Amino acid sequence: MIELDRISRGFQVGDQLVQALREVSLAINAGEFVSIMGPSGSGKSTLLNLLGLLDRPNSGIYRLDGADVTGLDDAAAATVRREKIGFVFQFFHLVPRLTAAGNVALPLLLAGMAPSERKAKVARLLADVGLSARAEHLPSQLSGGQLQRIAIARAMSMNPALLLADEPTGNLDRATGREVLALLEDLNRRGTTLILVTHDQEIGARAKRHIAMEDGRVVGDTHPSPAGGGEMP
Amino acid sequence: MTLADTVSLAWGSLAHQPRRTLLIALAMSIGVGAVVVLTALGEGSRRYVLEQFASLGTHLLIVLPGRAETTGASPGVLSGQTTRDLTLADADAVTRLRGVARAAPLNVGVAQVSRGGLSREAVLLGSTADMLEIRHMRLGQGRYLPAGPSDQATPVCVLGESIRAELFGAGNALGEWVRIGDRRFRVIGILATQGQQMGFNTDETVAIPVAAAQQLFNTESLFRILVEARSRAAVPAVKESVLALLKARHDGEADVTVITQDAVLATFDRILTALTLAVAGIAAISLGVAGVLIMNVMLVSVAQRRSEIGLLKALGAPAASVRRLFLAEAGLIAVLGAVGGLILGLAASFVLGRLYPALPIAPPLWAMAAAVATALVAALLFAWLPARRAAKLDAALALARR
Numbered sequence: 001m002i003e004l005d006r007i008s009r010g011f012q013v014g015d016q017l018v019q020a021l022r023e024v025s026l027a028i029n030a031g032e033f034v035s036i037m038g039p040s041g042s043g044k045s046t047l048l049n050l051l052g053l054l055d056r057p058n059s060g061i062y063r064l065d066g067a068d069v070t071g072l073d074d075a076a077a078a079t080v081r082r083e084k085i086g087f088v089f090q091f092f093h094l095v096p097r098l099t100a101a102g103n104v105a106l107p108l109l110l111a112g113m114a115p116s117e118r119k120a121k122v123a124r125l126l127a128d129v130g131l132s133a134r135a136e137h138l139p140s141q142l143s144g145g146q147l148q149r150i151a152i153a154r155a156m157s158m159n160p161a162l163l164l165a166d167e168p169t170g171n172l173d174r175a176t177g178r179e180v181l182a183l184l185e186d187l188n189r190r191g192t193t194l195i196l197v198t199h200d201q202e203i204g205a206r207a208k209r210h211i212a213m214e215d216g217r218v219v220g221d222t223h224p225s226p227a228g229g230g231e232m233p
Numbered sequence: 234m235t236l237a238d239t240v241s242l243a244w245g246s247l248a249h250q251p252r253r254t255l256l257i258a259l260a261m262s263i264g265v266g267a268v269v270v271l272t273a274l275g276e277g278s279r280r281y282v283l284e285q286f287a288s289l290g291t292h293l294l295i296v297l298p299g300r301a302e303t304t305g306a307s308p309g310v311l312s313g314q315t316t317r318d319l320t321l322a323d324a325d326a327v328t329r330l331r332g333v334a335r336a337a338p339l340n341v342g343v344a345q346v347s348r349g350g351l352s353r354e355a356v357l358l359g360s361t362a363d364m365l366e367i368r369h370m371r372l373g374q375g376r377y378l379p380a381g382p383s384d385q386a387t388p389v390c391v392l393g394e395s396i397r398a399e400l401f402g403a404g405n406a407l408g409e410w411v412r413i414g415d416r417r418f419r420v421i422g423i424l425a426t427q428g429q430q431m432g433f434n435t436d437e438t439v440a441i442p443v444a445a446a447q448q449l450f451n452t453e454s455l456f457r458i459l460v461e462a463r464s465r466a467a468v469p470a471v472k473e474s475v476l477a478l479l480k481a482r483h484d485g486e487a488d489v490t491v492i493t494q495d496a497v498l499a500t501f502d503r504i505l506t507a508l509t510l511a512v513a514g515i516a517a518i519s520l521g522v523a524g525v526l527i528m529n530v531m532l533v534s535v536a537q538r539r540s541e542i543g544l545l546k547a548l549g550a551p552a553a554s555v556r557r558l559f560l561a562e563a564g565l566i567a568v569l570g571a572v573g574g575l576i577l578g579l580a581a582s583f584v585l586g587r588l589y590p591a592l593p594i595a596p597p598l599w600a601m602a603a604a605v606a607t608a609l610v611a612a613l614l615f616a617w618l619p620a621r622r623a624a625k626l627d628a629a630l631a632l633a634r635r
C-alpha cells in the first residue's frame with residue numbers, strides 16, 4: 001500500500017540544514033499495524049507528515065496504492081488526504097466552537113456530502129465510538145478520552161484506508177490511553193492500515209510491526225510475522 | 234465544500250466572537266450609512282434646485298442685455314461704444330415673434346412702500362399682465378396688472394402677501410392706495426402666498442406696470458425680457474429668432490444674451506450631480522477604512538486559528554476552500570454592516586427630512602446599491618491578504634504547535 005523510495009527531507013534552520021529524514025525506504029502493506037518509535041528529533045513526526053501528504057520530501061518517491069503522490073499539487077493532495085487518510089493527533093485538534101457531532105461532520109462537509117446524509121453518518125460514527133449521548137456537547141464539556149474518541153470518529157468518517165496517529169495517547173492517562181488504543185486496534189482488525197507514532201514502549205509494543213528511527217534513518221524494523229510486508233535494512 | 238456549508242461554517246466562527254463581529258460590522262455600517270445620508274442630502278438639494286427651476290416654467294427664455302461671451306476686440310477701437318439697452322419696444326417686438334406664447338419685460342428695483350404711518354422696503358417688479366402666467370404665480374384676491382399697451386404707466390399695484398399683511402394687517406387692502414417712492418398706486422390685487430421662487434420671495438414683492446417702474450427708477454432700459462415659448466420643442470427656434478430680431482433692431486450688433494431654461498437646468502443638474510457624486514466618494518473613503526479594519530481583524534483571526542486551519546487542511550480542505558472560508562467571513566461581515574448601514578442611513582435621512590421639510594431628502598437607489606457593493610468589494614479586497622495567508626499556511630507546522 002505504501003512504498004517509500006529513498007525519501008529525504010531537510011529543514012533550513014538558520015544557516016544550517018537539518019536533515020530530518022535521510023534516504024528512508026519503507027514498504028507497508030494494507031491492513032498492517034505499525035508503530036514508529038524513536039527519540040525526539042529522530043524524524044518520526046516528519047515521516048508521519050510526509051505519509052499524510054502534509055509535507056513533501058526534498059527527494060525520493062512516495063507511492064500510495066501504487067500511484068506516485070510525491071509531486072501532487074495542493075488540490076490533488078487535499079483530495080487524497082480527504083479520501084484515503086485519517087489523522088489522529090496528540091492534542092485532539094477539535095474545533096472548540098463546534099459540537100462533537102459538528103467536529104465529526106467536518107470531513108464530510110469538506111467532501112460536500114448532503115446535510116441529511118451527513119447527519120445519519122455522523123450518528124453512526126458517534127455510536128461506533130460509544131459517544132452518541134455526547135453528540136451535542138462542546139469539546140470543553142468533554143474529557144480527554146472522549147475528545148480523542150471523537151477525533152477518531154472524525155478520522156474514520158470518510159472510511160480512510162490509512163489511519164495516521166501521532167502520539168494518540170500522549171495526553172491521556174494510562175487507563176484512558178489503553179481504551180483509545182483498543183479502539184484503534186479494533187479499527188485495524190476491521191481492515192484499516194494503522195501507523196502509530198509513540199514514545200510509549202507499552203503502547204508501541206502492541207503493534208504488530210515495530211519501526212525504530214534514529215537520526216533520520218530507520219534503524220530497526222522488527223516483524224513478528226514474516227508473512228507481512230517487505231523486510232527493510 | 235458546498236457554498237451553504239462554507240457560509241454556515243463562516244457564520245459559526247463569526248457568531249463565536251459576537252462582540253468583535255459586531256464592532257467591525259458597525260464600522261462598515263457607519264461607512265454605508267454615511268454614503269446613504271450624504272447622497273440623500275446631495276440628491277435632495279439637486280431636486281430642490283431643479284424644482285425651483287421647473288416652477289419657473291421649462292419653456293422659459295431669459296433675454297438680458299450684453300454679450301456673455303468674450304470677443305477679441307482690439308484695444309485700438311475703443312470708440313466709446315457701450316452695449317445697447319433693452320427697451321420696451323424690443324419687448325413688444327419679441328412678443329410678436331412666431332413661436333412665442335407670451336413675453337414680459339421686467340424691471341427690478343427696491344423701493345419704499347408706505348401706507349399711512351406704516352412703511353417698509355420691498356422688491357419692486359415692473360412688468361406687464363403676462364408676468365403672472367410666465368412666472369406661474371397665483372393671485373389671492375383681485376386681479377393682476379392690466380393688459381394693454383406696455384408703455385401705459387397706470388398707477389396700480391399688486392402686493393405680495395407679506396407686504397399686504399404688514400401694511401394693512403387684518404384690514405381690507407383692495408382698492409386702497411399705497412405710496413411707492415414718490416407716487417401713489419391703487420392696490421388692485423394680492424398675490425397668493427407661495428414663498429421662495431428662485432431667490433425671490435414673491436410674498437415680499439410689489440408688482441407695478443413696467444412703464445410706471447421706468448418712471449420711478451428714471452430709466453429707459455429693461456433689466457430682462459422673459460419669453461415663454463409655445464412648447465419645449467420650440468425653445469431653440471425661438472432663441473434664434475429672438476437673437477436675430479434684436480440684432481436687427483440694434484443696428485446689426487449682437488449685444489444680447491438669451492439664456493434658455495433648459496441650458497440652466499442642465500448646468501445645475503450637472504453641477505449638483507457632480508457634487509452628490511463627490512460627497513458619496515468622500516463617504517466611501519470610510520468604507521475603505523472599514524476594509525482596513527477587516528483586514529487587521531482577519532489577520533489576527535488567522536494567527537489565532539492556525540491549528541484550526543491546519544486541521545481543515547489535514548481533513549482534506551484544499552487551499553482554495555480555506556481561502557473561500559475566510560472570504561465568506563469577510564463577506565458576511567460586509568453584508569451585516571451594509572444592512573445596518575442602510576437602516577442607519579435611512580433613519581438619519583428620515584430625521585433630516587423632518588428637520589428640513591423644504592428639502593426633498595431621499596437617498597437615491599443607485600447610491601444605496603453602490604454603497605452596499607463598495608462595502609462588499611472593500612471587505613473582500615482587504616480580506617484577500619489574510620485569506621491567502623490562511624490558505625498558504627503550512628498544515629504540518631500549524632498542527633505541531635499547541
